[in-house]
Amino acid sequence: MFWDAFPAVDLALLEAGFHVAFIDVGNTFGAPEPMKHFDVFYATITRQFNLAPKPALEGLSRGGLYAYRWVYVNTDKVGCIYGDAPVCDMxxxxxxxxxxxGSPGDWKQAIEAYHFANEQxxxxxxxxxxxxxxxxxxAHIPILHVCGDADRGVPMEExxxxxxxxxxxxxxxxxxxVKQGCDHHPHGLKDPAPIVNFILAHSAEGRTAKKAASAAPKPGSVLLLPRGKW
Known part of the structure; x- marks a missing residue:
């Protein structure tokens, strides 16, 4: 979701030699039928364009639903997950x-996208x-989340x-x-290096991956960024 929004990470990855691939299936909240397009998309970029078989998945805001729900049934096809203020519970x-x-209009759309009969x-x-x-x-897939602890739309604790x-x-x-004092926006970081290093560490190879791993956020770590640093 949200192609070209807060693109600092993607631009840095492009500079590092990555390809950035994007698919838009509309505002469908990771519902099963639209997610079938992700399978076709993956097959296309890996077979036709020979891109890496285990890409890093980015889940920005509601994009977290799509990322996690695709990884869930494709654990052999993902190198790592980067979630940015991701929705993890509808x-x-x-x-x-x-x-x-909340968002009443989107809630109604989500219920319809999943073909549920009612809210319950x-x-x-x-x-x-x-x-x-x-x-x-x-499947030992590493995850990095970047969130604001004052997010009113997608609260961290939920x-x-x-x-x-x-x-x-x-x-x-x-x-x-954790971006201290940050609401849902802005996404990403002023300096995207920690995110980029995380992705490089788990998606690149050789010296590049080793160097990135030494600077990337470590498993289990919580980095608190005060205002002015994010």
Missing amino acids: KSWPGGKGKGT EMLDFTGNPIDILAPIAA NTDIVRKRYMALGGDFALI
Whole structure:
């Protein structure tokens, strides 16, 4: 989601020799039918364009739903996950069933996208990112989230904090960068180096990967960035 929004990380990856690939399936919240297009997209970029078989997936905001739900059934096709203020539980956003602001229009769209008969079926849904972490952890896929601790739309405690706690309990590698005092926007970092190093460490090879790994956020780490540093 959101091609060219807050592109510092993507631009830095392009400078490092990466390709950046993007697919838009509309505002469909990771629903099963639209996600089939991701399978075709992956086959195209790996077979026709010979791109790496284990790309890094970026999940920006609601894009977290698409990233996690694709990885969940394709754990052999992903090198790492970078989530930026990602939606990890639709009850939080767009549902607004916790402390977040929610989005009634998007909540209605999400229910329709999943072909649920009513809101209760969505509330009972167990396919949110917070629910589907076990196979991802079993595949040893490292995760980095970058979030603001003052996010009113996608509160950390209802999304990233739950993923982090559960993923680490499953033995998964999870690193977190917290932008203190930051709301949902802006995404990314003023200096994207920690994110870029994380992706390089898990997607590049040889000396490049080794050098990046030495500077990347470490598994289990929490980096707190005060105002002015993010």
